[in-house]
Amino acid sequence: MTEATLPTLPTLPGTPILQLVGASKRYGEVVALGPTSLDVAAGRTTALIGPSGCGKTTALRLMMGLTRPDGGTVRFRDTVVHGVEGIRAMRIRMGYVVQEGGLFPHLTASENVCLMARHLNWQETRVRQRLQQLAELVRLPAATLGRYPAQISGGQKQRVGLMRALMLDPELLLLDEPLGALDPLVRAELQDDLARIFASLAKAVVLVTHDLAEAVFFGHVIVLLRDGQVVQRGSIEDLVQRPADPFVTRFVQAQRRFDGATAGQSAKGSA
Amino acid sequence: MTAVGIWSVVLAASLSSPSPSPSPSPSPSPSHRALRVASKTFTESVILGEIAVQVARSVGAEAQHRPGFGGTRLLWNALTSGAIDLYPEYTGTIVEELIPRTLEKGESGLDARLEEALAARGIGLIGPLGFNNTYAIGVTARRSRELGLAKISDLRGHPSLRFGFSSEFMSRRDGWPALRARYQLPQVEVNGLDHDLAYRGLRAGELDATDLYATDPEIPLYDLVVLEDDRHGFPRYDAVFLYRLDCPPETGLAIPAMARLRGRIDAGTMASLNVRAKVEHVPEGEVAADFLRASLGIIRPKLDRPGWIPSVLRHAAEHLVLVAVSLLAAILVAVPLGVMGARWSRLGQLVLGAVGIVQTIPSLALLVFMIPLFGIGARPAIVALFLYSLLPIVRNTHAGLRGISPGLREAAEALGLPPGAIVRRIDLPLASPMILAGIKSAAVINVGTATLGALIGAGGFGQPIFTGIRLDDVGLILQGAVPASLLALAVQGGFELVERIVVPRGLRLPRSS
Numbered sequence: 001m002t003e004a005t006l007p008t009l010p011t012l013p014g015t016p017i018l019q020l021v022g023a024s025k026r027y028g029e030v031v032a033l034g035p036t037s038l039d040v041a042a043g044r045t046t047a048l049i050g051p052s053g054c055g056k057t058t059a060l061r062l063m064m065g066l067t068r069p070d071g072g073t074v075r076f077r078d079t080v081v082h083g084v085e086g087i088r089a090m091r092i093r094m095g096y097v098v099q100e101g102g103l104f105p106h107l108t109a110s111e112n113v114c115l116m117a118r119h120l121n122w123q124e125t126r127v128r129q130r131l132q133q134l135a136e137l138v139r140l141p142a143a144t145l146g147r148y149p150a151q152i153s154g155g156q157k158q159r160v161g162l163m164r165a166l167m168l169d170p171e172l173l174l175l176d177e178p179l180g181a182l183d184p185l186v187r188a189e190l191q192d193d194l195a196r197i198f199a200s201l202a203k204a205v206v207l208v209t210h211d212l213a214e215a216v217f218f219g220h221v222i223v224l225l226r227d228g229q230v231v232q233r234g235s236i237e238d239l240v241q242r243p244a245d246p247f248v249t250r251f252v253q254a255q256r257r258f259d260g261a262t263a264g265q266s267a268k269g270s271a
Numbered sequence: 272m273t274a275v276g277i278w279s280v281v282l283a284a285s286l287s288s289p290s291p292s293p294s295p296s297p298s299p300s301p302s303h304r305a306l307r308v309a310s311k312t313f314t315e316s317v318i319l320g321e322i323a324v325q326v327a328r329s330v331g332a333e334a335q336h337r338p339g340f341g342g343t344r345l346l347w348n349a350l351t352s353g354a355i356d357l358y359p360e361y362t363g364t365i366v367e368e369l370i371p372r373t374l375e376k377g378e379s380g381l382d383a384r385l386e387e388a389l390a391a392r393g394i395g396l397i398g399p400l401g402f403n404n405t406y407a408i409g410v411t412a413r414r415s416r417e418l419g420l421a422k423i424s425d426l427r428g429h430p431s432l433r434f435g436f437s438s439e440f441m442s443r444r445d446g447w448p449a450l451r452a453r454y455q456l457p458q459v460e461v462n463g464l465d466h467d468l469a470y471r472g473l474r475a476g477e478l479d480a481t482d483l484y485a486t487d488p489e490i491p492l493y494d495l496v497v498l499e500d501d502r503h504g505f506p507r508y509d510a511v512f513l514y515r516l517d518c519p520p521e522t523g524l525a526i527p528a529m530a531r532l533r534g535r536i537d538a539g540t541m542a543s544l545n546v547r548a549k550v551e552h553v554p555e556g557e558v559a560a561d562f563l564r565a566s567l568g569i570i571r572p573k574l575d576r577p578g579w580i581p582s583v584l585r586h587a588a589e590h591l592v593l594v595a596v597s598l599l600a601a602i603l604v605a606v607p608l609g610v611m612g613a614r615w616s617r618l619g620q621l622v623l624g625a626v627g628i629v630q631t632i633p634s635l636a637l638l639v640f641m642i643p644l645f646g647i648g649a650r651p652a653i654v655a656l657f658l659y660s661l662l663p664i665v666r667n668t669h670a671g672l673r674g675i676s677p678g679l680r681e682a683a684e685a686l687g688l689p690p691g692a693i694v695r696r697i698d699l700p701l702a703s704p705m706i707l708a709g710i711k712s713a714a715v716i717n718v719g720t721a722t723l724g725a726l727i728g729a730g731g732f733g734q735p736i737f738t739g740i741r742l743d744d745v746g747l748i749l750q751g752a753v754p755a756s757l758l759a760l761a762v763q764g765g766f767e768l769v770e771r772i773v774v775p776r777g778l779r780l781p782r783s784s
Contacts, residue, residue: 064685091687102682106700106775115696116686148777164686 015042017172017204018063022072025058032058034228035072040172045198045205047219049212051251054225056208060174063206064096077171092116095165097175101157103149109160110145117167134163137197155186162197172204179214191217212255224248305333306522309340309355309728312741314549315404315486315541319359321559323512326532327525329569334525337647337728338555339741343368345639345727351392354647356515356522361404363508365389367445390516397529398511402486402538405508406440408450409483409495411473422501423454430457432479435469440482445506447482453504485538488545510536535566552744582735583754589649589730590758593721597653598714601660606706608661609668610694619669626662634659634720638727652724652731659720660713667709671702703774711766718759722751732758 018040025033033055040046040063048056061067062074065087074081076090103112110131117127135145138159144152152160158178165173178194179187195218198205209215215222216236223233232244243249306327310320317338327334337355340346347369349355360369362385370388386396410420418429426432440446441463450456464472470493472478483490483497485508490497514526536544544562547553563569605626612619632640637658641651675698683697699706725733732755739747771779 066681066685088687088689091685094685096682096685098678098682098685100678102678104679104683104697104701104777106703106777108777116688119688119692119696148780150777150780 014044016040017042017077018206019075020059020062020069020072021075023062023069023074024071025062025067026070031228033062036228036230037072038223038230038233040204040206041221042171042204043202044220045207045218046221046223047215048206048208048223048225049210049215050225050231052210053227055228056223056225057176058228059225060176060206060208064094064174065090092120092168093171095168095170095173097158097161097165097173097178099176099178100154100181101149101161103157103160103164105149108146108148109140109152109156112149112160113145113163113167115164120168130167130169131163134166137166137200138162139193153186154182155190158182158190159193162194166201170203172206173198173201174206174208176208177210178207179209179211194218212252224251226251305335306357306518306525307335307337307355309337309346309349309358311342311346311359312339312737314488314555314741315545316359317555317741318544318548318558318562319400319510319512321555322532322563323357323359323529325556325559325563325569325571326528326567327522329563329571330524330528332522332525334522339737340647340728341639341726345642349642349647350394350513350515352643352646353515353517354642356518357512357526359510360513361508361510362399363405363506365511365513367506389513393516395514395516395526396511397514397526398533399509400511400532401534401536402541403507403509404484404486404538404541405500405505406446407483407485407497407500407505408480409473409490409497410480411476412494412496414479415496420496420498422499423450423504424501425498426456426458426480427454430459432458432460433477434458434461434480435464435472435478436461436482437466437469438463450504453502486541486545488542488549490542491546492550510541531567536562540566549743552742579750583750586730586732586734586751587754587758589734590718590721590732590755593649593652593656593724593729593731594714594717594758594762597656597721598660598710598717600653600657601664601713602710604657605661605664605709606668609665609706610672610698612665612669613672613698622665623669626658626665629658630662634723635726638723642727647728649724649729651727652721652729656717656721656724660717663713663716664706664709667705667712668702671705671709672698674705675701700775701778704770704778707766707770707773711763714762714766715759718755718762722755 016039020036020038022035022037023033024031024035036055036059038046038059048059050056058067062069065074065081076093081087081090103109104115107115113131113134114127117130122130131145134140135142140156140159140163144156144160149157149160162175162178165175179191182190191214198218205218207215207218220235221233222236222239224231224239226247232239232248234242239248239252243252306324308320308324308327310316320336320338324334324336340349340355340358343360343364346355346358346360350358366385370392389396408423408426414420418425420426420429436447441461447461466481469478469481470489473481473495474493480498483495485497489495512529512532518526540562544558547561548555548558560571563571608622608626612622629637634655637655638652641655645651645654679697679701680693683693688696721729721731722733722736724731725737732751734751735747736751736755739745739749739751
């Protein structure tokens with residue numbers, strides 16, 4: 001349905017793809033996210049970081065339309081997203097990598113990846129081509145494609161999840177703790193692959209993590225949240241040298257101490 | 272017998288109408304031109320029903336018998352609602368239970384006023400047939416000789432006699448309390464107990480007297496003497512036929528023909544017919560035929576009685592129709608209900624509550640409730656089984672969908688799949704093991720419950736079971752019970768095969784990582 005109508009805009013790096021404009025969300029008395037404005041730009045990776053309950057996951061859910069804002073708006077390509085149909089149209093142009101892959105256990109890896117394309121009645125040859133291309137991109141062995149989620153490892157589930165998110169060639173890729181549940185070696189390997197993939201695709205990427213090292217590794221822009229508010233957005237240099245708040249310094253130092261203690265596990269290029 | 276031979280017999284048996292006697296219920300398309308006769312769940316009533324059917328057939332009318340169809344209340348309702356045309360009844364029961372307060376108490380004798388009261392309800396009466404099957408007091412012949420007991424009033428002189436009465440007789444207004452008051456009986460050792468135990472007690476000499484019905488086959492069997500009710504302590508229970516005054520015209524001659532039975536069956540005759548059927552295990556149809564030949568000269572045309580294999584096959588076919596139709600309908604309704612209930616939780620609670628309430632209705636009661644709505648036969652049984660099958664399927668569908676992890680549902684939503692596609696491609700396959708388990712338990716319950724369908728004329732394996740219970744014929748009971756159990760096992764096994772086809776392979780894999 002939507003495919004033919006997709007605008008083929010040239011996506012210059014820095015063009016905003018998705019924007020939160022004063023978007024806020026509360027659950028009963030609890031403010032999950034105060035009025036927040038945030039741009040997600042093409043060709044950039046934005047890392048949302050902060051302690052648990054800071055609102056980073058809520059921000060991601062607002063971007064996906066999995067939660068509707070109480071105030072403010074969500075804009076996709078300069079258009080306010082509203083209504084069930086609007087959200088669905090937007091989602092087809094986004095790819096979402098769920099924590100731990102979120103694969104459907106009753107479908108094989110390749111069925112998981114191709115689910116949406118088949119629902120949109122893509123031609124089978126086109127589906128196969130795209131599947132092949134993505135398997136190469138994420139370095140997934142061909143044999144794994146025929147397996148069920150219960151039969152493949154955690155790292156490979158994440159790769160399949162990434163393929164599924166990329167299948168329709170979305171303009172925006174969102175990842176929720178993509179390396180969260182993996183053991184250190186797998187984690188390091190996948191981290192490098194992800195960096196390579198993000199670089200080669202040059203898409204807008206939003207990544208939620210609680211690990212500053214990960215945010216620094218991937219993120220062109222780091223957005224630090226606390227208690228439902230953006231405390232600071234900028235590069236790691238900005239956070240270290242020009243902290244907006246004493247909390248920024250405390251957060252950075254706490255993570256660095258942790259980093260030092262586990263040096264080598266999540267450092268760059270350790271694989 | 273070859274397979275072809277068996278099937279041709281089955282075919283012949285199902286096509287030939289009227290069906291052979293004692294007639295298991297006919298196929299679920301009752302010809303409305305036939306006289307529909309039913310009887311109560313005890314031997315005497317079944318014999319009287321057979322007699323009525325054979326008399327009707329002897330004058331060329333079509334007649335069907337649903338033997339052992341149900342209790343008093345069920346038969347009366349079936350008659351007044353037009354589901355059946357005729358059944359045997361007792362005047363005492365009509366006056367005391369069916370149309371109470373119409374006639375003055377105690378006036379249980381047969382007179383014009385009773386016929387008038389029935390006619391006002393569209394019911395006619397044929398009778399009395401000749402015997403009064405009232406309560407009676409029986410003592411052993413030995414004790415009767417020793418003490419010179421012939422009348423109930425003779426009991427007054429022997430206060431140490433030990434009485435053992437059925438619980439119903441102990442508690443009924445017209446039972447022991449009324450009897451003691453009327454005869455001023457002095458006995459103190461009076462116990463309520465099971466009727467069969469009372470007979471054994473009499474034989475062992477531990478009891479001296481018990482309550483009986485005047486035509487009980489146990490009277491000759493245990494060599495009992497019935498004491499004369501010299502002060503008329505018991506109401507009269509004259510046997511009669513009740514029939515609908517608007518019987519179809521095609522059965523025109525049948526009712527007048529039955530008038531010939533008036534006064535032809537006395538208590539001794541009835542008791543001996545009961546003995547032949549219940550003690551000697553002669554089929555009721557034959558007992559009735561022998562009686563009609565001897566007393567009215569009615570010769571029953573010779574009928575080929577099908578062997579047990581065709582009858583098992585026919586019951587299997589009836590049973591499978593009951594189970595398959597009701598289960599299929601339940602799946603078609605319950606799965607969507609479960610899906611909607613899982614999506615809208617308020618609706619879910621409502622639906623689960625409603626089907627839960629249906630499940631609390633005892634299955635027999637549910638079957639009976641269906642009669643005024645759907646008549647008798649397979650239709651009401653299928654509706655009842657359908658209602659019964661809803662709960663396991665709705666509940667499991669609901670629980671299966673609710674059990675899907677929110678992360679997976681969100682992943683499906685985030686892909687941009689519309690709700691219908693999520694249900695079809697994600698929810699139902701993921702919940703399929705649960706849904707199938709629900710269908711399986713519904714099916715197994717259904718196979719068992721369907722045996723009760725025989726009580727409202729739906730046929731199936733319940734037919735030989737209930738006939739067997741009535742006749743105390745273990746072989747006949749097994750003819751229904753064994754195939755019913757095998758069918759339940761087969762259903763269970765069949766669903767395990769279906770599981771392999773329906774449940775996606777990915778959900779049947781052992782977890783590994």
